[in-house]
Amino acid sequence: MEGTVATAERSRLFGVAYRMVGSAAEAEDIVQDAFLRLHRAERAGTVVESPAAYLRVVTTRLSIDRLRSARHRRERYVGPWLAEPLVTASAGTTDDVARALELTESLSLAFLVLLEALTPLERAVFVLREVFGCGYDEIARIVGHSEDSCRQLNSRAHRHVEARRPRYAAPPERRREVAHWFFEACQSGDVERLGRLLADEVTVRSDGGGQVRALRKPIAGRDRVRRFLTGLVQRGFLVGPGVRPAVVNGQPGALILHGDGRPRGVVAIGVGDDGIVDLSFVVNPDKLARVGTDVPGVS
Numbered sequence: 001m002e003g004t005v006a007t008a009e010r011s012r013l014f015g016v017a018y019r020m021v022g023s024a025a026e027a028e029d030i031v032q033d034a035f036l037r038l039h040r041a042e043r044a045g046t047v048v049e050s051p052a053a054y055l056r057v058v059t060t061r062l063s064i065d066r067l068r069s070a071r072h073r074r075e076r077y078v079g080p081w082l083a084e085p086l087v088t089a090s091a092g093t094t095d096d097v098a099r100a101l102e103l104t105e106s107l108s109l110a111f112l113v114l115l116e117a118l119t120p121l122e123r124a125v126f127v128l129r130e131v132f133g134c135g136y137d138e139i140a141r142i143v144g145h146s147e148d149s150c151r152q153l154n155s156r157a158h159r160h161v162e163a164r165r166p167r168y169a170a171p172p173e174r175r176r177e178v179a180h181w182f183f184e185a186c187q188s189g190d191v192e193r194l195g196r197l198l199a200d201e202v203t204v205r206s207d208g209g210g211q212v213r214a215l216r217k218p219i220a221g222r223d224r225v226r227r228f229l230t231g232l233v234q235r236g237f238l239v240g241p242g243v244r245p246a247v248v249n250g251q252p253g254a255l256i257l258h259g260d261g262r263p264r265g266v267v268a269i270g271v272g273d274d275g276i277v278d279l280s281f282v283v284n285p286d287k288l289a290r291v292g293t294d295v296p297g298v299s
Contacts, residue, residue, distance in 0.1 A: 012056075013034060013056065013059045014027050014031050015132070016059055016063065016127060018083075019106065019107070019112065020063035020064070020120075020123060020127060021063055021066050021067055022081075022082075022116075023083065023084045024084050026066060027063075033058075035055065037058050038051055038054055053141075057141065060143065061143070061144075063124065064120045064121060064143070067123065071120070074116070078210030078216070079206070079207060079208055079209065079215060079216045080113070080216075082112070082207035082287075083112045083249070084287045085248050085268065085291065086249050087246050087247070087255055087266060105165065105250075106131045107249045107250040108166070108249050109249050109268050110166045110205070110268075110270055111161075111166065112249075115161070121145070121153060122153050125139055125150050125157065126161065129150075129154050130161075136150050139154075167273075167277065168272060168277070170272060174271065175251070175252050176252050178197060178252075178269070179252035179254075181193070181197055182197055182276065183238070183243060183245065186229070186232075186233050186238035186243075187238075187239050191226065191230050194229055194233075195223075195226040196275075197275050198222045198225055198226060198275050199222070199272055199277045200222055202222055202225045202275070202279070203218055203220045203225075204219055204220075204228060204278070204279040204281070205281065206280075206281040207280075207281065207282050207283065208283045208284050209286060212283050212285065214284075215281075225279070229279075238256070238267075242256055242258065242259065243255075243256055243257075248267070248268035248280075249268055251268045251269055251271075253266065253269050254266070254267050263288040263291045265281055265282060265288070266282045266283075266291060267279060267280065
């Protein structure tokens, strides 16, 4: 594939693989493997009529296999499991940041939690159909099932996700504004203001992977979340010069650094019409190892 076409296709493939497996490192490996397989097939004399279609099939099927093997590990995971965060931009005032926020909910950490409840095949069909808009004829070829079967798989997945998905109705500028107020309230220790920024049904998740202190279960409700946040502020987690605004998985948030510059955590903030609807904290050191490094463009 030629340079610009390959770059665009790699972005799309990474977007599929990342939404499937929830790990940027694994998604990159999957996409690289797909391109290698295409290269080997062409060198062996195989006629590949559509390299892009070939890559989508291989990437999706590799992602399904990788997710199946990961399910057993995640069942034994300590505390809530969150995806490896994609810290894609500094949260300033540029148009680029607004466009980054429009990556929207299909990349958000809270949305990816919902996909964990789907079977690998349901997840693949849902991602291809609902996120990338593929037709059922193409999806059937990719996953190796009939069109009717794919419709049924997507219907089940869609019902599950729609019943539970967070609603980020607020426009990008409003999301950035609320996130700014949130961190301003944390820095000043204004607990009452923090509470006013939270929606009634706000949920917070914290992924420490059993390695560092974190929530063992999600907590929900304005009062409980406000108390949790107050504790973080009192322990100095959300205050100080180490809190750097960022765009995390298409949502406003922050990168939190140790004094020596090492990542200590990442927080993503989901904002709806009535305030903050979800907060996702990733503090598992294994999932922070790549934070600050370049990640592929993601569609």
